[in-house]
Amino acid sequence: xxxxxxxxxxxxxxxxxxxxxxxxxxxxxxxxxxxxxxxxxxxxxxxxxxxxxxxxxxxxxxxxxxxxxxxxxxxxxxxxxxxxxxxxxxxxxxxxxxxxxxxxxxxxxxxxxxxxxxxxxxxxxxxxxxxxxxxxxxxxxxxxxxxxxxxxxxxxxx
Numbered sequence: 001x002x003x004x005x006x007x008x009x010x011x012x013x014x015x016x017x018x019x020x021x022x023x024x025x026x027x028x029x030x031x032x033x034x035x036x037x038x039x040x041x042x043x044x045x046x047x048x049x050x051x052x053x054x055x056x057x058x059x060x061x062x063x064x065x066x067x068x069x070x071x072x073x074x075x076x077x078x079x080x081x082x083x084x085x086x087x088x089x090x091x092x093x094x095x096x097x098x099x100x101x102x103x104x105x106x107x108x109x110x111x112x113x114x115x116x117x118x119x120x121x122x123x124x125x126x127x128x129x130x131x132x133x134x135x136x137x138x139x140x141x142x143x144x145x146x147x148x149x150x151x152x153x154x155x156x157x158x
Contacts, residue, residue: 005061006090008037008054008068015049016080020073022046025056029067035059044071047084111154118153 008023015021022044024034036043037054045054066089074081118124 002064002066002091003062004057004092005059005066006055006057006092008056009052009088009090010047010054010084011051011086012047012049012082013085014083015047016075016082018075019080019082020046020071021082021084022071022073023054024069025059026067026069027061027063027065029065034069047082049082053090110157111152113150114153115150118151119155122153122155124151124153 008025010023012021024036024044026033026035032041035041036045037056037059039059068087068089070084072082072084112122114122
């Protein structure tokens with residue numbers, strides 16, 4: 001499980017005049033559990049154009065569940081709307097990935113980031129997008145030919 005949810009990161013390439021882009025967060029997704037980054041129930045964080053990070057560590061959230069809700073409002077003439085290109089969530093794991101993989105104290109697990117494929121004596125554990133560790137996916141999601149990312153390749157040794 002996640003030890004701490006640290007931040008919500010985003011890139012909005014366009015936010016025309018008189019438009020609004022906003023976000024709420026929840027750990028349950030249930031009505032009444034949505035709040036802003038300060039913890040105000042029903043509150044919203046307003047997003048701006050460009051790359052930004054909204055701190056979430058003050059919420060004290062942990063565990064495997066995290067939800068976000070976005071709202072896009074066009075201008076009064078309905079001829080412009082904000083554009084959200086990318087989001088990611090930064091979090092802290094309570095222990096290194098090696099601790100999750102083996103409880104055998106006699107063997108050692110070594111893991112490497114590989115650009116496309118693991119070596120023959122390695123197992124692909126998961127994949128990550130680009131250099132950030134923010135987007136973690138199944139073994140075949142990131143790091144494929146023509147797609148930026150890395151495979152997390154591990155092998156067990158004595």
